[in-house]
Amino acid sequence: MLRTLHSIPALIASLLLVLVALTGSVLSVFPAFERAGATGASGVDVATLAGRVSARLPGVETLVRQPSGTIVAYHMVGSEQRASVIDPASGEAVAAYRPSATQRWLKNLHRKLLLDDPGRVATGVAAAFMLFIVLSGLMLFARRMGGWKLLLGRVRGNTLQRLHNESARPALAGLVLSAATGLVMSLATFGLIPEGGDADPFLDLRPSGAARMALAQMAVLQSVDVSRLAQLKLASPDDPSDVIELETADGAGVVDPATGTWLAYRALDGWQRLHATVRMLHTGEGLWWLGLVLGASSLAVPLLAATGFLLWLRRRQSLPRLANNAPRRDADTLLLIGSETHTTWGFATALHAALTRAGLRVHAAPMNDIETPHDGVRRLLVLTATYGDGEAPESARQFLPRLARLAAGTGVAFAVLGFGDRQFPHFCGYAHQVHDALAATGLEALGETGTVDRQSEPEFRQWCKWLGETLGVALDIRYQPLLPRTTALELVSRIDYGADPQTLTAVLRFAPRAPARGWRTWLGLPRLPKFETGDLLGVVPPGGASPRYYSLVSAASDGVAEICVRRQPGGICSGYLTGLSPGAAIQAFVRPHESFRPAAGAAPLILIGAGTGIGPLIGFIRHNSARRPMHLYFGARSAEDGFLYRDELDGLVDDCRLRTLTTAFSRSADRAYVQDRLLADAGRLRASIVQGAQVMVCGGRQMAEGVAHAWDRILEGSGLSVAQLRTQGRYVEDVY
């Protein structure tokens, strides 16, 4: 709900917001410029200034201090009124005062869209929208990050999500301030909040005598520093009954020209002070640096509007259209889905179709729509993703609070399948919470919570198989992940490792397949898709339905797509790839894997891999032209069997791209695993981590679990843990 509310106004108001924000950004620069050009008047009191100016400009009527500090005198020359910029040190007019026409035009555009009241209303509404969007966006962002305390943590998600959130974060405070102060100013314009200063005007005040005191001698004027001056209107020389009017940052009053003392004075009331402060905070007039900060924040608005719109569009497009969704009242099975970026819906759709084909009446709905199941419901199936720090995704946010209010169910069995990512400390944490909460209401659990890591299709199928067996129905799952457009790649070289042809490992290098002829060849096309080392190459074997993913060793800038593939017994895709000869072509696509990249900076990298897991790690080392300290722990069967990239690694050590290479061979006399090598180097590794090192692990799940366990031992007593490092993005894995 919040998300929808958050997107729709963003869509409607985005153009208006962008216009108001951009004009605000440009306007924010003026106070800084004016401030730079203003002649300083610090330490001078108003009496001295007025004395100096009246000596130099006998026809002076009014002195005005601009928020930038510039003093402007309005004075008569003959019968003509002029405005001049004054040098406070001498009282001399140094230039004619000409306010910028561009600035005035921009202000009109910013405040009222060059219209009158309708424009003012529109910009007022825009300010209110902006405030709403920024505050609701902030709440969503905090939830996604796992709480307010983690607001400054590492932003995760795809490129678009990260671009949106990372550009929003530094701009948020500035945008809240701009929008809130803009809103207050608009409300005041339309009289919806008081402006203050309602007291009666000063009327009929007369000088106490005919003789006038010299301005420089007047006590009241002496007591006001020029930096507090707003306006000083002098008494007319031709009218003996005229008085002096003085407005300062603190109040306004009338000064007796005969004595230089107050005839009347009134300090600003609370509302006037509030509006003065709000105006200063909004415009930066009088606080130029804040103006620049707010202007810079507003620059983020077009980017946020564009990325927010694209994210909203993506979410809409990925919403499923469920065929044959049974009405809730007829259903015997409830299928509840907790999802944020909708991939879980793809799995739910396949399960829904299979259960329906098996003869069940299935009603699928977002988890937030939970209601007390009616009498005909026999089973409740929950498929949910996890976000933040083990928390609910958007469409499940209301689930647990609502469940707590529902009547305890009977005769309903339930099963929960979690979708998550093992790289997060609370893998499928929310699914586990849901399981426990359902069990606590007295429902019967069909089994333990199932989990699916990174949308793994085999793991999903395995759970469905278990579910089918448990329910006693045959489930024919026809899950079809939506595949991106594929590119034809041609195998240009291969190097084989391993003694046993059944389990050999091949390093395969592909280049984009050039069309036989045509304009694309002339233009130097085709090209490789964009990818970085560590991204995944998705390959669909001929006749296969779903892709297998291989970590990319190379980056697109290397001109080839290089992967390491181990032939798995019975593996369709690995068998297909390791059976290719140079010249053969495959269809492939790239899936970014942004969380598996070396962090920016020069901190050491500790790379740990076994078997084909060395692939992306050697890719990072190859690209280490800055000679950042990199240490590789590599595990294989033996120096003769499975020691991938052996010669190249020696070269990389000589070249200092790789500082240290530590090997662990599981089938040699000195039998060891990478974990053993890590534990042997515990002291050095702990020191490295304390200095900010990042750990990158790539390989099979068992190895990764053993390595994480070893690291927890290594970090004992350091005040750090693998879980903490993961949250900081300093312990990342590519596990299969």
Ligand SMILES: Cc1cc2nc3c(=O)[nH]c(=O)nc-3n(C[C@H](O)[C@H](O)[C@H](O)COP(=O)(O)O)c2cc1C
């Ligand atoms: C910002 C963010 C936070 C995440 N937090 C977790 C987490 O704490 N635990 C977990 O197992 N998975 C986490 N994930 C992974 C998602 O749960 C996983 O990708 C899931 O398949 C997404 O499903 P959906 O597309 O239906 O929302 C997170 C993903 C993102 C983008």
